[in-house]
Amino acid sequence: MKNIQINHAQKGFTLIELMIVVAIIGILAAVAIPQYQDYTARTQVSRVVGEVNALKSNAESIFNNGGTVATADNLGVNPRQINIGWTGSNLTDPGYGVNGLQIDRGDQADMAWSVQLGQDASSAVRGVTITVSRSLAGAYSCSMTGGDPTAGWKDSYAPASCEHS
Numbered sequence: 289m290k291n292i293q294i295n296h297a298q299k300g301f302t303l304i305e306l307m308i309v310v311a312i313i314g315i316l317a318a319v320a321i322p323q324y325q326d327y328t329a330r331t332q333v334s335r336v337v338g339e340v341n342a343l344k345s346n347a348e349s350i351f352n353n354g355g356t357v358a359t360a361d362n363l364g365v366n367p368r369q370i371n372i373g374w375t376g377s378n379l380t381d382p383g384y385g386v387n388g389l390q391i392d393r394g395d396q397a398d399m400a401w402s403v404q405l406g407q408d409a410s411s412a413v414r415g416v417t418i419t420v421s422r423s424l425a426g427a428y429s430c431s432m433t434g435g436d437p438t439a440g441w442k443d444s445y446a447p448a449s450c451e452h453s
Contacts, residue, residue, distance in 0.1 A: 326442065329410040333445045336379050337430060340389075340403055340420050344428055346373045351397055359391040372401065381406030398424045404434075412440030418450065
């Protein structure tokens with residue numbers, strides 16, 4: 289009689305192989321998720337800083353044409369008081385100022401405007417106030433206040449062009 293060997297080929301994965309793959313995926317997720325959340329928060333702050341900085345050209349145009357920037361208190365009072373052109377953002381708190389923008393001293397060339405992060409912004413950056421200020425000489429500066437470290441705020445979220453205090 290002939291000896292017949294039966295070849296048993298492995299089909300599928302063993303339990304240990306599957307457990308190793310699951311462990312590797314878990315380790316990768318533990319590193320990637322916090323990094324993604326940091327990236328999202330930093331991007332949201334940069335976006336809003338860009339949106340409020342874009343109002344500089346509107347303010348300069350108003351001043352160069354002899355007008356003043358209208359605040360919530362004086363909007364429509366004088367024809368020389370012109371709306372700065374803020375349309376809002378889904379990352380800012382709409383209850384802060386008018387449509388999310390608060391303008392201080394808009395009737396003077398040394399003025400400031402600010403927004404507060406809220407609404408659709410990451411919980412790590414909610415409550416941060418971004419302020420753009422203009423001096424009488426026409427120099428602009430950007431500053432940020434707030435940011436709760438217990439909610440996840442990190443100073444690295446602030447762009448280099450806008451200092452956080």
